Each structure stands twice: as C-alpha cells, then as structure tokens.
Amino acid sequence: MRKILVVGGGYAGFYTAWKLEKKLRRDEAELILVDPRPYMTYQPFLPEVTAGSVEARHAAVSLRRHLRRTKVVAGRVTVIDHARRAVTVRPADGPEFEIGYDVIAVTAGAVTRKFPVPGIVENAIGMKHIEEAVAIRDRLLTSFDRAAVLPPGPARRRLLTVTFVGGGFSGVEGFGEVMSLAHALVRRYPELDPSEPKFHLVEATGRILPEVTGRPGRWVVRSLEKRGATVHLNTTVKSAVDGHVVLSTGEEYDSGLIVWTTGNAANPVVHKHTDLPIDQAGRIVVRPDLRIGTDSEPIPDAWAAGDDAAVPDLASDVPGALTVPNAQHAYRQGKLLAKNIAASLRGRPAKNYVHHSLGAVATLGLGRGIFQYRRLVIKGFPAWLMHRGYHVLAVPSWERKIRVLAVWITAVFHGRDIVSLASVEHPRDAFVTGE
Structure with a gap:
C-alpha cells in the first residue's frame, strides 16, 4: 500500500x-x-461564535470522529x-x-498576517480560530460587567470601546456581529447608556469587502455607520500600546478590545x-x-x-x-x-480546478446581511437568511447541521445566551484563592 x-x-x-x-x-x-488541533474549524461561523449565535463546539468538526480510516497525528x-x-x-x-x-x-x-505595530502582539486578538472567537465574545461580555459598576469616565469608556482592524470578510462580519451583540447586551444594563459603546473599524484601503463591488460596499459602510460605528478608510493603526490606539490620521483613543483581521500570511x-x-x-x-x-x-x-x-x-x-x-x-x-x-x-488523468464564483454573501449582524452575484445585489434580512441557509448546508456532516439549527431555533424563542465564561482561561484561580 x-x-x-x-x-x-x-x-x-x-x-x-x-x-x-x-x-x-x-x-x-x-x-x-x-x-x-483535533478538529477542522468551520471559519464562516466564527463571526457568529463571537456573537453567541453559534456554539463554539458546533463550529468545529472532529477529525477523529469523521475520519474513521485516517490515522490522525496530533x-x-x-x-x-x-x-x-x-x-x-x-x-x-x-x-x-x-x-x-x-x-x-x-x-x-x-496564518494571520501581522505588521510590526507596537502593542498589537501584546493586546490584539485574531479571528482565525475557535479560541479567538470565544475570547472576543467573553472579553466583550466581561467588559460590560466591569463597566456597569464604574462611574462615567475614561476607564468605563475604554471598556466599552471595540476596535476591529481589517475590512475584509472576516473583519466586517465579526465587526457587525459584535455590534449586534453589544446593542442587544446594553439593554440588560440599566447602568449604561445605549450611546456609550463605541465601535471602530479600521481599513488601510479606500473600501471594505473587496469581494463585492464599490456601490454595495459603500452601502455596507453607511449601514454600519447608521448603527453607530465609525469606519476609518485609508487609515492604519500606528500603535496600540496598552490598548491606546493611535491612527495614521492622528486620532487617538483607548480601546478595551482590539481584534486583528488583516488577512493571511x-x-x-x-x-x-x-x-x-x-x-x-x-x-x-x-x-x-x-x-x-x-x-x-x-x-x-x-x-x-x-x-x-x-x-x-x-x-x-x-x-x-x-x-x-x-x-x-x-x-x-x-x-x-x-x-x-x-x-x-489508478493511472488515470487528473482534472483541472475550475470554479466560477457563486457570489459573495456576508452577515452584518443579527437580521442584517448582503449578497452579490454579478449585478444582483440583495441587502438586509433576505441576505442574512441566505447567509445562514448557505452555511448550514455547507458545514460538514448532518450532525453539525442539526446542532447549529437547534441553537438558532432556541435563540428565536429565548434570545442569545449572554453568559461570559472568561474565567475558564484561568481555571485554577478559584481553587488557589478559595473565592
């Protein structure tokens, strides 16, 4: 053999x-x-993992469970x-x-492409793996808990400020989903004003979502801005030391959550x-x-x-x-x-790879999306449904499809789960401190 x-x-x-x-x-x-890793990550679900619309384990497909004749080496x-x-x-x-x-x-x-920007390696989180998407969600939820007990001021403002660097698909989808989660979350905190959470999307070029044409891309920018986002085009991050973000335009602010999605290396x-x-x-x-x-x-x-x-x-x-x-x-x-x-x-000829694009579809948060196939553009709720329908069909195995559908159906009646499990990153703390 x-x-x-x-x-x-x-x-x-x-x-x-x-x-x-x-x-x-x-x-x-x-x-x-x-x-x-012992699993294949279904990366199109990572933005929804950050928002709690998909359970983290459901975006991971076990290698050993599905590859039954393959020797898996960790x-x-x-x-x-x-x-x-x-x-x-x-x-x-x-x-x-x-x-x-x-x-x-x-x-x-x-791998995630990084640039030599001071403070990024120490403070930013990527969005290429399951653990990163979970960390983004837990960081946001924990920040709301911490901000709710602080008086208005710089410390509270920092906790409620989110920055995404990179305007490609993963960045825009993650940004839209985190915004959607935060807007739903703030209603649970009477101590906070709905206008307090701030969201910044930083993109080095003059447009976001390069897979869609200019006009739909500009619509996405306007849609995000109407929801309270600040989209910085033709802008780069010069520094992020200790969470203090300095942009190439000269603007500066403190951000409690920085997500780095600048493409692949x-x-x-x-x-x-x-x-x-x-x-x-x-x-x-x-x-x-x-x-x-x-x-x-x-x-x-x-x-x-x-x-x-x-x-x-x-x-x-x-x-x-x-x-x-x-x-x-x-x-x-x-x-x-x-x-x-x-x-x-078997001594037979191989075939060439030829694939004509099926179009581009992106989620921009719960109930919002955009789809483009050549000149056909669909926006809003129908595009969001298309995004969910396509990806639940595309995720491998019926077992994963059913699990994801079950979470979505549950959320229709009971809303998102807003429990933060950030403490799992330090599982021995309670044992050591006795608290």
Missing part, C-alpha cells in the same frame, strides 16, 4: 482525507493526517523534505519525530522549511490540476490545495490570476484533490 500524508486538517485537508476515504479501497492506500509539521519523502512533526509533548510517505498533500493553510512551514517550490508570496507553486510544480517541472507525488497553494484561477479573464484564499475555494479544491490523487494512483 502507498502511504498518503495530508499536512493540515483545515478545510482543504479535511475534505481531502474525508473524500479519499470514500474513493480508495482499504488495500489501496494508508492515510495519515497531521494537525496540531502535532505540527515543521519541515517538509520531499527529496527524502519525510516530514518532521513536533508534538505538544515529547521529542520531534519523522513520518515517511509516498504521496504528500500539503494543505497547511495560512504564508504558513511558516511552507514559506521557510520545505524543498518544494514556492512563489514570491510564500505559497506553493501548483499546476491547475493541483500537482505541485509547473508543466515543465512537475514534482512527482506532491500535491497542494487551500490557502497555502498558488492555484491558477482558470475561471478568471486576468492572465496569471490565482484563486482567492477563502473557504469557498479550499472546500472545492480539497474535494478535487482527493479525486485527482485517487485517479493518479
């Missing part, structure tokens, strides 16, 4: 292993997947040495070890620790059929997909265009990657 190694258990990696299990006989190949791949057909794995405990393979599928994904193992070919952006060079390499110099038994792969966009009219690193492409590339690997093992 040939040994197939999948590096990374995100969207592309999970679907690659999941579909390979269904396409290959048990005696055809041994499947191994390496990832430090660890981080630190080196890919394809010349030797081996990877180095660093587990959470114990020494590093090597895993050999015959065929590799690199689906390690990307190359995964370090792909960018620095592999002998596979990479482009200038640190992504693996792949052909349209997801094989690593070029038409003139293919790399045998090596494949890649997802955010860490520079996949040619055959559906684009722009020469040399690459697919956008998002969930829509990673999901479909993972499925095709499994088909192509299976075909390759």
Whole structure:
C-alpha cells in the first residue's frame, strides 16, 4: 500500500482525507493526517461564535470522529523534505519525530498576517480560530460587567470601546456581529447608556469587502455607520500600546478590545522549511490540476490545495490570476484533490480546478446581511437568511447541521445566551484563592 500524508486538517485537508476515504479501497492506500488541533474549524461561523449565535463546539468538526480510516497525528509539521519523502512533526509533548510517505498533500493553510505595530502582539486578538472567537465574545461580555459598576469616565469608556482592524470578510462580519451583540447586551444594563459603546473599524484601503463591488460596499459602510460605528478608510493603526490606539490620521483613543483581521500570511512551514517550490508570496507553486510544480517541472507525488497553494484561477479573464484564499475555494479544491490523487494512483488523468464564483454573501449582524452575484445585489434580512441557509448546508456532516439549527431555533424563542465564561482561561484561580 502507498502511504498518503495530508499536512493540515483545515478545510482543504479535511475534505481531502474525508473524500479519499470514500474513493480508495482499504488495500489501496494508508492515510495519515497531521494537525496540531483535533478538529477542522468551520471559519464562516466564527463571526457568529463571537456573537453567541453559534456554539463554539458546533463550529468545529472532529477529525477523529469523521475520519474513521485516517490515522490522525496530533502535532505540527515543521519541515517538509520531499527529496527524502519525510516530514518532521513536533508534538505538544515529547521529542520531534519523522513520518515517511509516498504521496504528500500539503494543505497547511495560512496564518494571520501581522505588521510590526507596537502593542498589537501584546493586546490584539485574531479571528482565525475557535479560541479567538470565544475570547472576543467573553472579553466583550466581561467588559460590560466591569463597566456597569464604574462611574462615567475614561476607564468605563475604554471598556466599552471595540476596535476591529481589517475590512475584509472576516473583519466586517465579526465587526457587525459584535455590534449586534453589544446593542442587544446594553439593554440588560440599566447602568449604561445605549450611546456609550463605541465601535471602530479600521481599513488601510479606500473600501471594505473587496469581494463585492464599490456601490454595495459603500452601502455596507453607511449601514454600519447608521448603527453607530465609525469606519476609518485609508487609515492604519500606528500603535496600540496598552490598548491606546493611535491612527495614521492622528486620532487617538483607548480601546478595551482590539481584534486583528488583516488577512493571511504564508504558513511558516511552507514559506521557510520545505524543498518544494514556492512563489514570491510564500505559497506553493501548483499546476491547475493541483500537482505541485509547473508543466515543465512537475514534482512527482506532491500535491497542494487551500490557502497555502498558488492555484491558477482558470475561471478568471486576468492572465496569471490565482484563486482567492477563502473557504469557498479550499472546500472545492480539497474535494478535487482527493479525486485527482485517487485517479493518479489508478493511472488515470487528473482534472483541472475550475470554479466560477457563486457570489459573495456576508452577515452584518443579527437580521442584517448582503449578497452579490454579478449585478444582483440583495441587502438586509433576505441576505442574512441566505447567509445562514448557505452555511448550514455547507458545514460538514448532518450532525453539525442539526446542532447549529437547534441553537438558532432556541435563540428565536429565548434570545442569545449572554453568559461570559472568561474565567475558564484561568481555571485554577478559584481553587488557589478559595473565592
């Protein structure tokens, strides 16, 4: 049997292993997947996790539960040495070890892009993983509790100020959902005035949501501003030391919650620790059929997909265009990657990846959204319903679909759960202090 190694258990990696299990006989190949987390994160649900509209565990798909024929290795791949057909794995405990393979599928994904802004690493929270979305929610809920017992002034104002840096999909969706939660939350605090919570969205370019055209994007800005947000376009964060935000426009203010959503950067193992070919952006060079390499110099038994792969966009009219690193492409590339690997093992030709966009849909908070497909634009409640309908169908497994639907139906009758569990970050405090 040939040994197939999948590096990374995100969207592309999970679907690659999941579909390979269904396409290959048990005696055809041994499947191994390496990832430090025991689950695949359904990232489109992270904004709703921050708002409590989706339970955190329901946005995570267990690898061991759904990959029944795949050996799941809990660890981080630190080196890919394809010349030797081996990877180095660093587990959470114990020494590093090597895993050999015959065929590799690199689906390690990307990491959050950071800039050398003073104070960001010490104070900001990303929004790429489940624990980050939960921390954002708990930080907001705890801030309201703390602010309610303080007199009006700088300390209270700081606790009730939220800043999102980055106006892409994850930033705008997270921003809209946090605003929606805060507006619902303030009604539970008679000590606070509804005008006190402040929300800042900072974007370095002149527009937000680059996946939608200019006019709908401007509508989103106006919609957020009508709800009390301050949208800073063509603006960057110069400093965030001790939560004191300094913008490139000269404006300064204190913020108790800073969320960093400025896009993706190359995964370090792909960018620095592999002998596979990479482009200038640190992504693996792949052909349209997801094989690593070029038409003139293919790399045998090596494949890649997802955010860490520079996949040619055959559906684009722009020469040399690459697919956008998002969930829509990673999901479909993972499925095709499994088909192509299976075909390759059986001596059949691989198919090229071609996907025409289904449009862009985003939630802007409870009951608000936007959808665009070419010139068709839908706004408000219908777009929000489309967002929920699409993603409940897209999340893997019926078990997860039913759990998410159950939470949504419960919220219709009982509202959002507003309990903060920030104390779970320090579980021994009560035991140590005896309080």
